[in-house]
Amino acid sequence: MSQRRQYTVFNGDEEERSWQVETLAEGRYQVVTPDGETLEVDAYSPREGRLHLLSDHGSADVVFVSDGGKVDLQVRGERHQVEVYNDRELRMRAAGAGATAGDSPELVSPMAGKVVKVNCRQGAFVSHGDPLVVVEAMKMENDLQAHRGGVVESIEVEAGDAVEIGDVLVIIDDGE
């Protein structure tokens, strides 16, 4: 009745790692790791978001929250954010892949606060990492740096403006 399922994992990079799982009995699984190793795992879940794993006497308590394919986990005080997709989800992900955030010309504010100073002019050449805007949040001044090199196409804020997380500060044209 049980079938072997395949899962694709991304763990911090674009390298695809393939795992296989087959349910042996309630809470018992046979797992094939990306390295081809076969494990038998006893998984116990006291409630959603908690998983305790036993594998060849190795014991690990894991807490997790999942949202779509993204799983946020904590293992022995260490936090991991991994993406896991079953075959169907993987195909949908591949179909939907388009422009990524890094390609955007917009430098957005990662925090809510007040613009204290703008350190660039429209039309200026800027390099990746140049400090462009000073935003004060939690009473500390933060230098927000260019996320890409290029020409400052427009500046969307001025000193004294209140900004929210995600507000566009500066638009940088990288000439592509």
Added chain:
Amino acid sequence: MFDKILIANRGEIAVRVMRSLKEMGIATVAVFSEADRQALHVRMADEAVCVGPAQSSQSYLRMDKIIDACRKTGATAVHPGYGFLSENAEFARQCQEAKITFTGPSPEANEAMGEKTRARELMQKAGVPLVPGTPEAVEEATQALAAAEEMGFPVLVKASAGGGGKGMRRVDRAADFVDAFEGARREALSAFGNGDVYVEKFVVNPRHVELQILADSQGHTIHLFERDCSIQRRHQKIIEETPCPVLSEEIRQKMGQVAVEAARAVDYEGAGTVEFLLDAEENFYFLEMNTRLQVEHPITELITGVDLVKWQVRIAAGESLDMEQDQVQRKGAAIECRIYAEDVENGFRPAPGPVLELTAPQGPGVRDDSGVYSGSVVPVHYDPMISKLCVWGKDREEALARMRRAIDEYVILGLTTNLEFHREVLEHPDVVSGDYDTQFVPDWLEERQRPKKKHGHTAELAAVLATHRRDERLQAQTSVGGAGGGGGSKSRWKDLGRLRQLGRHH
């Protein structure tokens, strides 16, 4: 003794104060902003009063609303915690006028120590050693630059009304001075409503060592030893420990005496902290006095067994200290880690958000003073500190090992915290040996490599199994529905979504 006290603060410190009050049999009143309806301190209090919108200037800093809340609830005293109104002499004065006891020093002592230039004058008179600096606030950048060149670089530009590193800049070269000077003035003005700054000599490679003071209204003043707060970044403390690992017993005694004299010079009452810079030759200089409870007070409580909040309240009620200086004993070592909702890998940016999962460490020698719970939110409007994790050990070695164990046990999911950064700091050889100063964190951050994760394989395995279990659960649900048993979802669209997720419908 008071029957009911209002805590004019929020988050972990409001919770910590309430715990002592409850043990003393005193009823507690919380105040909260609209953004803090769900906060732990509100849930814990016997009564709670909303004092305004999220912005602290319209809620936690509104003296009129807080005094009004005392009247409404019949609270006869206010505990201000730290930050907000804790060092505001005007608030202490308004409480006096409203016949409400302010748990803290007199408005006069608050003013004397709050204005740093005045504090320096007073300390000089009392014979407390000081770092060379301009005697008063300087307005003109050129004038300040001249003073800086005379004392020699590096120098510090500091806000007169400052605290917590706000409005403070280190300047190494004359060329950078004017920019830093103006920046500090701007920051001071926005943080404290007062742009006055002064300049002082920067003591190279100092440690930040502070002495805890308790003084009653009958004139007894004692110290409760030191805390080393040198592990800091941009003048914000990250980890504190006691005892200071390099301090000789002779200098410890001397610093204690000087701290007591400093407090006496302003007729101090209540709990306070005298901060010093300690250089490599064990010279120490008065930095400032904080006329309130400190964030890091628990480590003093852990090594002395003295509850500082209870003493604040007793002293405010007119009771006298029940211990002489030589009866204050210390035992073992204690460490505090400040757990922040912040993103270390992205310039330590505040990372407020929902707390989806929280389990604090337990067991021998662990104390977690937290202001959050599973299901709560760290709001964007306030300081993102969520907890103070403290440990006690029979010696420094045990305390360090215990803190690493406690960090491993700490579960917090939903937002990004500096938990793992703490472990990294505690494993650094300079911290293990105790040989660090206030430059340790900034210097180390220059060369720091992002640490390799140790449990990536287990994390992947768990994520895969969690997903597999979800898929099987969905499959079981949809197959029951498909069999016409009526156990499935009522919505065909939901069923379709589930099937799609399983890859069974194309």
